[in-house]
Amino acid sequence: MTTIVVVVDALDECDREDDATAIVRLLSMAEEVTSVRLRFFVTSRPELPIRLGFKHIGDSYRDLALHEIPSPDIKRDISIFLAFQLAHIRQNFNETITGPGLPPDWPPSTSLESLVDMAVPLFIFASTACLFIADSNYGDPEEQLNRILEYHKTGGWSQLHKTYLPILDQLLLERTDSGPVSRPENKKAEIITWFREIVGTIVILADPLPAVSLARILGRRQFDVDSKLRGLHSVLNISEEPRVPVKLLHLSFRDFLIDYKNRDANPFWVDEQETHERLAARCLHQLSTGDTLRKDICGVQYACLYWVHHLKGSRVRLHDRHQALQFLQHHFLHWLEALSLIGRISEGIGLIDELQSLVDLDNGAEVSRFLYDAKRFTLNCRSVIDHAPLQLYSSALIFAPEGSVIRQTFQNHISWITTKPAMERNWDPCLQTLEGHSGWVNSVAFSSDGGRLASGSDDGTIKLWNAATGALQSTLEGHSDGVRSVAFSSDGGRLASGSDDGTIKLWDTATGALQSMLEGYSDWVNSVAFSSDSRRLASGSDDGTIKLWDTATGALQQTLDTSTDSTKLSFHSSGSYLDTNIGHLELVDGTKASSGALGVNRYSYGLSRDAS
Known part of the structure; x- marks a missing residue:
C-alpha cells in the first residue's frame, strides 16, 4: 500500500483557534481512508487549544517535544545543516567574483564549531545566520560570519539576542573605504525611530500587509518603506512583487x-x-x-477590520471625548457598509463587543450608550445589510426604534422620507431573528459555552449559528424527514439529531461531517440527550422506547420500554437516571424505575449557559 506523508508546519499560526482544532479533528479522520496509508507530520508551538485538540482524538498520534530531544542529536543535525549551507554560500560567492574567492576549507572548523555552539538548540538561529552570511549588502561571507561570531564572546545574552542583534546592528554601521564604522548618535536615533515605526508595525500587525498598504497606513511614501526594508531580508520575507505582503521569516523575531x-x-x-x-x-x-x-466605497480593509484590535492592544479606556467615539458618530454606517461589502459584517458585532469592554465606566456614559445601541442596531439589521448594504441608510434606520441613538445620530439620511412608519420608542427584548429554514423549527440547543446555537427543522436540516452574531456557520444535511431534536455534547465537538425518519445522526460540529448513524426505531425520534461525559446518548421515540447508545462505537447499550411517547429526556448530572416526560427512569443494571411524573412537552428547547 502506498504511503503518503503530509507535512503541516506551524499549526499554531492559524488565524483562529477554531481553525487549528478543526484541522486536528480532520487529521484524526484520516484513519478512515483505506486506499492509501496517510501519515501527517505536524509542527506547532504547544498552545493550549492545540494540546487539547490532540488529547480529544485519543491515542492515534505520537507526541514529540523538541526540548526533550537529546542535545547531541540536535547539535549533530544543526552541524550538518550549517556545513551544507555554508558550502553552498561559498560556491555561490566564488562564482560572482573574479579573484581567488573563499578557500575550499572555508569556513575553518573552529568557526563552524563556534557557530554550531551558538545555534544549539535553535534551528532558526542557524537558518537566520545563513541568510545574513549570504547577504552581500553588508560584506562578503567571511566578514559576515566573523560579525556573528563576535557575539559568541558576549555573555549573558539570550539566544534570540545572539540570533538577531548581529543583523540589526548593521543598520547602525556606515560603510567606508576602511570598513564599517559606527554612525553618529543622532543618525542612530533616526534609524531606531524609523525602525520602530516601520518594522515595529510589521511585527504588531494582525494581518500582514504589502509594502504599498503598509506605506499608506503609516502615511509614508512606498519608496521610503521599500528602501528602509532593503537591508532586512535576513529577518523579513520581502517579495519583489509590491502587492505581496511583507512577512516575518519566523515568529521568534517578533x-x-x-x-x-x-x-x-x-x-x-x-x-x-x-x-x-x-x-x-x-x-x-x-x-x-x-x-x-x-457611501459605495469599500475603503481600506485592514483599517476597517483591525482598528479595534489595535485600540484594545493599546489598553486604552474609552471616554466620551475619545477619537473612537468621534469616528463612530460620523462614520458608523460607513464602517458597517464597508464590513458588509467585504463579507465581514458579522465580525462587526464582535468588534462592538470588544469596544464595550474598553469603556471607562466613570467617564464613558455617552460612548457606552452609543455602543449598546450600535450593537442592537447591527443585530437587528444584520441579515438585511449582509445582502443589501445600502439599506443601512434607509430601511435599517426607518425600522429602528424612534429613541435609538443610531437613528437619532444619522436621521439626516432619512429626512427625505416624508411618511415614516410608527415605531416603538425603545428596543424590545428580541435581540435577533435568525432566518434560513424552509420549514417549522422544532428544536434548538446552545453549546455549553453559549457560543453556538443549533436548530433542527421540518425541512430536514440542522443549522449551526454563531450565537453572538447570528451568522450561519454551517448547514447539516442527511436526514430524509424533519429533525425533531438536537443536542450538543458537553465539549461542543459533536451534535446529535433525532428525526422523523427514525434515525439519530452524530455530527462533527467543526467540520460538519457525519460521524455515525444510529438505527433501530420504528417511529419518530422525538428527543436526544448526551450524558455529562458525552460517552452515552439517550433517545426517545414515538414507538414507546428509550434507547441508550455508546457514542464512541454507536453500539446500542439498552432499550427501555416506556409504552408511551418519549418527548422529553435528559441525563441527571450523576448519570444514574433520566428525567423524562413520564418521570425519572433509574439506570441500574439495565432496569428502570419510574417516579415523579413530569409535564409532556411536544417539542424540544434549550437555554444558553447564562439563561439569557
Whole structure:
C-alpha cells in the first residue's frame, strides 16, 4: 500500500483557534481512508487549544517535544545543516567574483564549531545566520560570519539576542573605504525611530500587509518603506512583487523585538502597547479622511477590520471625548457598509463587543450608550445589510426604534422620507431573528459555552449559528424527514439529531461531517440527550422506547420500554437516571424505575449557559 506523508508546519499560526482544532479533528479522520496509508507530520508551538485538540482524538498520534530531544542529536543535525549551507554560500560567492574567492576549507572548523555552539538548540538561529552570511549588502561571507561570531564572546545574552542583534546592528554601521564604522548618535536615533515605526508595525500587525498598504497606513511614501526594508531580508520575507505582503521569516523575531524584560539590552526594542496605540490612531485617521469611507466605497480593509484590535492592544479606556467615539458618530454606517461589502459584517458585532469592554465606566456614559445601541442596531439589521448594504441608510434606520441613538445620530439620511412608519420608542427584548429554514423549527440547543446555537427543522436540516452574531456557520444535511431534536455534547465537538425518519445522526460540529448513524426505531425520534461525559446518548421515540447508545462505537447499550411517547429526556448530572416526560427512569443494571411524573412537552428547547 502506498504511503503518503503530509507535512503541516506551524499549526499554531492559524488565524483562529477554531481553525487549528478543526484541522486536528480532520487529521484524526484520516484513519478512515483505506486506499492509501496517510501519515501527517505536524509542527506547532504547544498552545493550549492545540494540546487539547490532540488529547480529544485519543491515542492515534505520537507526541514529540523538541526540548526533550537529546542535545547531541540536535547539535549533530544543526552541524550538518550549517556545513551544507555554508558550502553552498561559498560556491555561490566564488562564482560572482573574479579573484581567488573563499578557500575550499572555508569556513575553518573552529568557526563552524563556534557557530554550531551558538545555534544549539535553535534551528532558526542557524537558518537566520545563513541568510545574513549570504547577504552581500553588508560584506562578503567571511566578514559576515566573523560579525556573528563576535557575539559568541558576549555573555549573558539570550539566544534570540545572539540570533538577531548581529543583523540589526548593521543598520547602525556606515560603510567606508576602511570598513564599517559606527554612525553618529543622532543618525542612530533616526534609524531606531524609523525602525520602530516601520518594522515595529510589521511585527504588531494582525494581518500582514504589502509594502504599498503598509506605506499608506503609516502615511509614508512606498519608496521610503521599500528602501528602509532593503537591508532586512535576513529577518523579513520581502517579495519583489509590491502587492505581496511583507512577512516575518519566523515568529521568534517578533518575540525578540517586543520582549519587555530585555528592553534595556535591545536598542531596537518595540513598545507593543505604544505601537498598538499609534496604529489604532492611524487606522481611524485613514478611515476618517477624504473619501476612504463614503457611501459605495469599500475603503481600506485592514483599517476597517483591525482598528479595534489595535485600540484594545493599546489598553486604552474609552471616554466620551475619545477619537473612537468621534469616528463612530460620523462614520458608523460607513464602517458597517464597508464590513458588509467585504463579507465581514458579522465580525462587526464582535468588534462592538470588544469596544464595550474598553469603556471607562466613570467617564464613558455617552460612548457606552452609543455602543449598546450600535450593537442592537447591527443585530437587528444584520441579515438585511449582509445582502443589501445600502439599506443601512434607509430601511435599517426607518425600522429602528424612534429613541435609538443610531437613528437619532444619522436621521439626516432619512429626512427625505416624508411618511415614516410608527415605531416603538425603545428596543424590545428580541435581540435577533435568525432566518434560513424552509420549514417549522422544532428544536434548538446552545453549546455549553453559549457560543453556538443549533436548530433542527421540518425541512430536514440542522443549522449551526454563531450565537453572538447570528451568522450561519454551517448547514447539516442527511436526514430524509424533519429533525425533531438536537443536542450538543458537553465539549461542543459533536451534535446529535433525532428525526422523523427514525434515525439519530452524530455530527462533527467543526467540520460538519457525519460521524455515525444510529438505527433501530420504528417511529419518530422525538428527543436526544448526551450524558455529562458525552460517552452515552439517550433517545426517545414515538414507538414507546428509550434507547441508550455508546457514542464512541454507536453500539446500542439498552432499550427501555416506556409504552408511551418519549418527548422529553435528559441525563441527571450523576448519570444514574433520566428525567423524562413520564418521570425519572433509574439506570441500574439495565432496569428502570419510574417516579415523579413530569409535564409532556411536544417539542424540544434549550437555554444558553447564562439563561439569557
